[in-house]
Amino acid sequence: MLKACVMLMVLAGVDPAIVLKPDLVFDGNSTMHEGWVVMVQGEKIAYAGPAADLKQPSDAKVIDLKGCTLTPGLIDAHSHLLLHPYDEAKWEDQVSKEPMAERISRATVHARANLLSGFTMMRDLGTEGAQLADVGIKSAIEKGIIPGPRMIVTTRAIVATGSYAPRNFAPEWRIPQGADEADGEKLRTLVRRQLREGADWIKIYADTPHGVGPDPKPAFSIEELKLVVSTAADAGARVVAHAQSKEGMRRAALAGVASIEHGDEGDIEVFRLMAKKNIGYCPTLATAEAYARYDGWKPNTPAPKSLITKKESFKAALESGVMIVNGSDIGVFPHGQGYQELEMLVKYGMNPSQALRAATRDAAKLLGWEDRLGTIATGKLADLAAFEGNPGKDISSIRKVQFVMKSGTIYRQP
Numbered sequence: 001m002l003k004a005c006v007m008l009m010v011l012a013g014v015d016p017a018i019v020l021k022p023d024l025v026f027d028g029n030s031t032m033h034e035g036w037v038v039m040v041q042g043e044k045i046a047y048a049g050p051a052a053d054l055k056q057p058s059d060a061k062v063i064d065l066k067g068c069t070l071t072p073g074l075i076d077a078h079s080h081l082l083l084h085p086y087d088e089a090k091w092e093d094q095v096s097k098e099p100m101a102e103r104i105s106r107a108t109v110h111a112r113a114n115l116l117s118g119f120t121m122m123r124d125l126g127t128e129g130a131q132l133a134d135v136g137i138k139s140a141i142e143k144g145i146i147p148g149p150r151m152i153v154t155t156r157a158i159v160a161t162g163s164y165a166p167r168n169f170a171p172e173w174r175i176p177q178g179a180d181e182a183d184g185e186k187l188r189t190l191v192r193r194q195l196r197e198g199a200d201w202i203k204i205y206a207d208t209p210h211g212v213g214p215d216p217k218p219a220f221s222i223e224e225l226k227l228v229v230s231t232a233a234d235a236g237a238r239v240v241a242h243a244q245s246k247e248g249m250r251r252a253a254l255a256g257v258a259s260i261e262h263g264d265e266g267d268i269e270v271f272r273l274m275a276k277k278n279i280g281y282c283p284t285l286a287t288a289e290a291y292a293r294y295d296g297w298k299p300n301t302p303a304p305k306s307l308i309t310k311k312e313s314f315k316a317a318l319e320s321g322v323m324i325v326n327g328s329d330i331g332v333f334p335h336g337q338g339y340q341e342l343e344m345l346v347k348y349g350m351n352p353s354q355a356l357r358a359a360t361r362d363a364a365k366l367l368g369w370e371d372r373l374g375t376i377a378t379g380k381l382a383d384l385a386a387f388e389g390n391p392g393k394d395i396s397s398i399r400k401v402q403f404v405m406k407s408g409t410i411y412r413q414p
Contacts, residue, residue: 017041017057018408022065022386028072028361028375030353032392038070040382043408048376063413065386068402071356072376073120073149073383075363076338078261078282078327081107081114081122081137081151082130085334086294092166095129095178103130107137111148113336116412118385118401121150123327123367125203125240125261126157129178135198147411150383152367154203155194156180157242158187158228160219163210179205187224191231202232204257206241207248216244216265218251225255238368246270253279259366261327264288264306266313271320280366282327283314285344290333314348324350325366326359339398342391352395382408 018040025036025048037054039047047054056062082103083094094103107130114122124134138151157179164177182190191202206225207216220228229239241252244264252260253273259280263271266281274281288310289299297304303311317324328341345355364374372381384405389397404412 015042017046017060018410019054019056019060019062020065020070020384020386020403021051021062022068022070024069024390024392025376026069026071026353026356026360026392027377028357028364030357032069032353032390038376038384040384040405040408043382045376045378045380045382048378063403065403065414068386068388069390069392069397070376070384070386070403071118071391072360072364072374072380073385073404073406074118074338074342074359074398075121075123075326075367075374076114076119076328076330076341076359077123077259077280077325077363077366078284078329079114079122079124080126080128080329080331081110081124081335082127082133083331084110085290086332091128091178096166096175100130100133104133104137107133108140108146108148110331110335111137111141111146111151114330114338115147115149115406116401116404117336117338118387118398118404119149119338120383120385120404120406121152121363121367121369121373123152123154123201123240125154125242126179127155128157129176131156132197138198150406152200153198154201154240155197155199157203157205158182158190158194159205159208160210163205163208163219183220184224185227187228188231191228192235195232195235195237200237201258202228202237202239204228204239204241204252206243206252206257206260207245208242216248218245218247220251222251222254225251225257229256249274253277259325259327261329263313263317264310266316268316268320271317271322275320275322279322280325280362281317281322282325283310283317283345283348284327284329284341285310285314285348286340287329287332289340289344311348318349323362323366324354324358325363326355327363339396342395342398346395353392355395356391382406 134153141148238258241257243249361374386403388400391397
């Protein structure tokens with residue numbers, strides 16, 4: 001029956017099937033399969049299972065991925081295409097001194113680098129002063145003008161008045177900010193405007209290091225956060241919250257956001273609250289280490305307090321049962337190196353299969369794409385990646401990408 005269907009599609013002018021033959025297939029559900037093949041027809045997976053059960057079309061293109069593990073295309077749920085590493089240029093300089101055209105040009109290079117490293121979907125969490133550039137980049141990728149991952153965009157993050165940056169100028173100066181400022185009832189209008197401008201999700205800063213002292217403090221009341229969540233929900237959109245402090249996390253969770261980012265000061269209590277409310281957690285571990293390096297810390301030396309706290313909070317997240325999703329904050333560190341976050345997930349306590357699941361099935365679930373992506377199964381979109389070795393045993397194999405496919409189009413192969 002399958003062979004007959006494929007022949008009919010060929011007669012109708014559909015491209016021949018592509019059969020991928022790796023050593024192992026990670027299906028996205030923590031299972032590693034030996035002896036499996038995957039057949040792609042058009043933009044979807046037409047078969048995934050034992051090679052012996054596939055009736056391979058005579059005109060199928062066969063790609064031998066010997067020595068490789070095939071996985072669903074990887075997903076990074078916290079990225080910034082319009083940023084580049086802060087040891088190249090400080091955030092303030094990127095936002096206030098780099099021309100928009102330069103930032104967009106860099107972003108097109110970043111998009112390609114991320115795709116070729118095996119990441120076929122990214123949620124971009126704020127243009128950081130580049131206005132609506134993420135909407136245009138997403139459109140260019142969808143139209144095939146530039147190569148890149150599928151993009152979920154948020155345009156400009158929402159921040160409380162006077163709480164963001166650039167800052168530390170003379171008080172008489174009003175400097176353009178890297179995000180949209182609003183408070184109280186004005187938040188409703190801003191959410192609606194951002195959705196009209198092309199935001200898929202709404203991002204809000206539940207806390208920032210504003211006010212007296214350098215530590216992050218809550219930036220919005222629970223009522224303000226609930227207003228943002230309900231306004232977005234009316235339009236079918238969800239909210240993601242930046243929150244580093246426990247109180248910022250607690251308020252965001254009680255307000256009903258869908259995911260919380262960073263969580264540096266999270267403890268077992270707040271993570272259990274998140275788990276109870278089915279809120280996803282993106283820990284951004286690689287960025288925490290990047291910040292420490294930029295501040296002078298060197299790997300293999302005693303960890304600074306920030307990393308000790310981060311490791312403790314991640315341990316609490318693991319214990320709580322909250323859904324941990326791969327979200328790296330890439331852009332703070334180099335694009336094309338998304339493998340750093342998966343390696344950190346394992347370093348901080350996950351096993352390799354859990355880390356892979358966080359970047360495939362669980363990420364797709366958080367983003368609302370689980371019916372289309374995140375697992376290797378018949379009928380799913382053919383977003384696939386293959387890596388030399390077995391990342392289910394050694395997560396560093398993710399560095400050795402050999403094959404990348406998005407929607408059935410091959411972008412990289414041996």
